[in-house]
Amino acid sequence: MAIPTLNLTGHHRMFIRQIHYLLALAKTGHFGRAAQTCHVSQPALSTALQHLEEELGVTIIKRGQRFQGFTEEGERVLQWARILAQNWEGMRQAAAQYSQQLTGVLRIGAIPTTLPVTPLLTQPCQAGYPGIAIKLLSLSAEELIRQLDNFELDLGLTYLDDPRLKGFKTLPLYLERYVLLARNPAPCLLKSALHWRDIASLPLCLLTQNMQNRRLIDAAFREANVIPNVMLETDSIFALYAHVRSAGLYCVVPHSMLNQFALHEDITALPLTPELSREVGLIVRRQDLPSPIQDAAWNIARQLDLQHRFDSLMAAGHLTLRQSAAVR
Structure with a gap:
């Protein structure tokens, strides 16, 4: 069925611009910066x-000499x-989809790990x-949820056991399993059942304590009744790998990260016991018409089969482990 071309009057176009001006002001908290974002002059905005x-x-x-916030009525408006802007963008995309030219920006928020x-x-x-462009942001789980609630994101990639996700639509993608990443691991680590207490004294590099991943790892060490020897903390997962590769440190990472790390012959991914795992997936705000x-x-x-992909990477790390043990 053909979709008629959207033919907006000047009044309608102005109303849509007003809505976007209002959202820009809410985001920037400043008339001048909002005008810059919308590519108009401040007086026009x-x-x-x-x-x-x-x-x-x-x-x-x-209003005062500068922006002072919104009135109570303004907050409701x-x-x-936000809903109007989301629906307008959805309508625009639907019109493009009927002509098989889906365009627009897919806004994804993802927790760092x-x-x-x-x-x-x-x-x-x-x-x-x-025709789709993608805007990908690294966000804390809290900020990711806030932006989804405010229609600033389309999708979120995060842990699904977060109680704050009630009311969101979720799509489980994989169960992440934690491994010790090591370069030329010591012989005492080359065993089939590597316990958390076996690695506590190693020189470790871990993510910073404000990150969910780190809190989960700290809980595993507490459960084993040991204190980890943390030599370096970083908010970058790539810095973790770099310090394993080049500084002789060890790190504990989800096995999904092996998808981006080059496992050289001297780099081994060692499974830990008891297994530490957590479900990861997509979330979206529930709405009648996405x-x-x-x-x-x-x-x-x-349609993605991420679980098989990541489990295979961990199995490859296990193969490296067996090869290393055989040589020694």
Whole structure:
């Protein structure tokens, strides 16, 4: 069925611009920066927002010499503005989808430890829909949830056991398992059942304590009744690998990270016992009519077999372990 071309009057186009101006002001908290974001002059933005207030018959913005926030009525209008902007973008994408030219920006938020996994989703999305651009942000779980709630993201990639996810639609993708990453591990580590207490005294590099991954690892060491010897902390998963590769340190990482790390002959991934695991997946805000771009990415993600891929990488690390033991 053919979809008619959207033919907006000047009034309608102005209303849509007003909505985007309002959202830009909420995001930047500054009239000048909001105007820059929207590529208009500050007077033009201010005038458009005053006209919006006149049309709605309420004061939205607290004004002084500078932006002072939103009125109580303004906060409620802002929530509706976010919904309107989301629905407008969804309608625009739906019109493009009918002409088989789905375009737009897919906004994904991912907690840091899942970033090495994201190319496995973004690549097939762009291969299937060349008109899609992707904006990928590394966010804490809290900020990821906040931005989804405010319609600033389309999808989130995070741990699914977070109680704050009630009300979100979730798609499990894989169960991450934790391994010790080592370069030329000592003979005492080359055994089939490597316990957390066996690695506590090693010179470790771990993620910083504000990250969920680190809190999970700290809990495993507490359960083993040992204190880990943490020599270096970083907020970068790639810095972890670099220090294993070049500084003689050891690190504990999810086995999904092996997807991005080059396991050279001298680098080994050693499974730990008792196994530490956590479910990772996509989340999206529940809504009656998801945007076509959200729907397309969600359906592609459902076809990924990430569990088999990552478990195979861990098995390859095990093979390295057996080879090393045989040589020694």
